Amino acid sequence: MAHMTPDIETPAVLIDLDIAEANIAAAQAHFDGLGVRFRPHIKTHKIPRLARLQLREGAQGIAVQKLSEAEVFVAEGFEDILLCFNLLSPTKIERLRALSTQCHLTVVADNLATVQALSTGFADSADRLSVLVECDTGMGRCGVQTPQDAADLAYEIEHAPGLHFQGLLTYPAVQGEVAVQTFMSAAKALCITAVGHCETISSGGTPTMADAALAPVVTEYRAGTYIYNDRSLLARGACTLADCALTVLSTVVSRPTPTRAILDAGSKSLTSDLLGLQGYGHVVEFPGAQITALSEEHAILTLPPDQPGPAIGQKLHIIPNHACPVSNLMDQVYFHRSGTLIAAQKVAARGCVT
Amino acid sequence: MAHMTPDIETPAVLIDLDIAEANIAAAQAHFDGLGVRFRPHIKTHKIPRLARLQLREGAQGIAVQKLSEAEVFVAEGFEDILLCFNLLSPTKIERLRALSTQCHLTVVADNLATVQALSTGFADSADRLSVLVECDTGMGRCGVQTPQDAADLAYEIEHAPGLHFQGLLTYPAVQGEVAVQTFMSAAKALCITAVGHCETISSGGTPTMADAALAPVVTEYRAGTYIYNDRSLLARGACTLADCALTVLSTVVSRPTPTRAILDAGSKSLTSDLLGLQGYGHVVEFPGAQITALSEEHAILTLPPDQPGPAIGQKLHIIPNHACPVSNLMDQVYFHRSGTLIAAQKVAARGCVT
Helix, strand or coil: CCCCCCCCCCCCCEEHHHHHHHHHHHHHHHHHHHEEEEEEEECCCCCCHHHHHHCCCCCCCEEEEEEEHHHHHHHHCEEEECCCCCCCHHHHHHHHHHHHHCCEEEEEEEEEHHHHHHCCCCCCCCCEEEEEEEEECHHHHHCCCCHHHHHHHHHHHCCCCEEEEEEEEECCCCCCHHHHHHHHHHHHHHHHHCCCCCCCEEEEEECCCHCCCCCCCCCCECCCCCHHCCHHHHCCCCHHHHHHEEEEEEEEEEEEEEEEEEEEHHHHHHCCCCCCCCCCCCECCCCCCCEEECCCCCEEECCCCCCCCCCCCEEEECCCCCCHHHHHCCCCCEEEEECCCEEEEEEECCCCCC | CCCCCCCCCCCEEEEEHHHHHHHHHHHHHHHHCCCEEEEEECCCCHHHHHHHHHCCCCCCCCCCCCHHHHHHHHHCCCCEEEEECCCCCHHHHHHHHHHHCCEEEEEEEHHHHHHHHHHHCCCCCCCHHHHHHCCCCCCCCCCCCHHHHHHHHHHHHCCCEEEEEEEEEEEECCCHHHHHHHHHHHHHHHHHHCCCCCEEEEECCCCCCHHHHHHHCCCCECCCHHHHHCCCHCCCCCCCCHCCCCEEEEEEEEEECCEEEEEECHHHHCCCCCCCCCCEEEEECCCCCEEECCCCCCCCEECCCCCCCCCCCCCEEECCCCHHHHCCCCCCCEEEEECCEEEEECCCCCCCCC
């Protein structure tokens, strides 16, 4: 890990563009090889400039989680957006309608209330809104619970004024690709029986991206974290240290004891996400040390005994447990190539919660 | 908990001003009764308008954790600011020097590198910078480890060009007031021996605010969370539900199973902070339900079996585990009084990490 120019005040989020570009290329080549359309999820970076690199490499469009993220990316000229979140409120569906005149939008629904709300908003639209039925293939979050429920909701969508049933979507459990194949094959067949078609089968997730071939029913894959990677993906063996594009640059501000160093990156920089791990990040320069606790502005780095450890003032690079929410904490990140600063880059879709 | 006007799009952070004002008044009265100066920490709300209410009630000034927070509040006209974080970089100390001409600043140090960096920046200043020695009285974060170390650093500060030793500061462990009294009494005596004076003894923390009388050596107390309270303080018995001013308003967007509801407030609204608790927040309308998992944009609310639970579209109020980092996620919060909207309020010091 090269050393960043000393003018950047810490804590700061650094993005190694060389690594990010290599990750973009590798993922696109992987899905090109499978014959699956690839749709990067922008929630990881929230930066139009990086999404443009993803499209240039061959991605078919982008996925977003929130309407306000879609608004940011439409304003930047993005033309093919999948919004993977149930919408309900008339105000939000009015905003969605405004976007739909500026780009090709696809949305999801897993319940009749959402279908009815979308239909009310689009009933008099010249173009029907494309809707995917979200399916719970094992993750235990959103989604209809059975293939028959998927087909029933597809029927409601296809017959709702202003809407078009486009297919199915799932965010699978980790190692859930076989379950995706089983559920989606059955649901697709039932949807074709119910409404005559089922074009898109969208799956996603960086952790099991490498196993995407186990679910050949899938036509489109969404992934976000792969562009940066993080400690959770390192722990799963889904990437190596050399694939981690995002680091949090932090300064040692105190050395109260021989085994304790205090860093200026706390939960306001690293988040409290554990994702099943011990500790709050991998310290590149001291891999044997552990970030054992975070306050909002402090990390407590516990050092192995009988080793010198870092000096006060030393800058350390931390690979966070989870890259995506780190992006959401920063007004800007710093692009670099192997330590040479390229630019301070605004995180355009930071804080888009609605 | 009254119902908020339906025009607010969710997720949204709501602040009940009636409750916040009552909390401000009660804390100030508590410290007035003890004869201890009270210095609210703005990290919880990050909003100058609320800090002004705290000053109007009798607070002597504010505490901030980061230089960039101090910059926001100085620009809003605040005149007495304690910055509780070791500074090291010449750039930051140049920024601090610029602020020092506009307000009365006090800073902390727990090591010689920070003292030297501060002295370099202020050596030719007309007014000496006030510095408190940070002491570790049991929290295990920053701070010198012994009273003698405190006195030794006080000596270095007092003899460093541009600096003035002002006293001692600690952020105590929970239920650490007796340890504060023991450490600080000894350190104060040694400092007076070393440099002839030790005016300020600053302690802090909402969790043990009620026990502040156990450390009569303390002259000034800092607390932040008391203005809003949160689920962690509820769990400690430090407040009641009626004292919780901050709630996250969220909509039920999916009901995949009879015992599962999906809310649109995830870790981007609630944070992943657990603070030793089970689950990610208290749902006011369904106190028997538990937020068992968060994604960035989803909460999984697990409902007791054989109860109806909320309908899709229903809005729920969540008291988060930890109020302070929730403020840091929001560009704006909504002020209300018992459910009647007052104003959308910018969170002026959100995202101040450097």
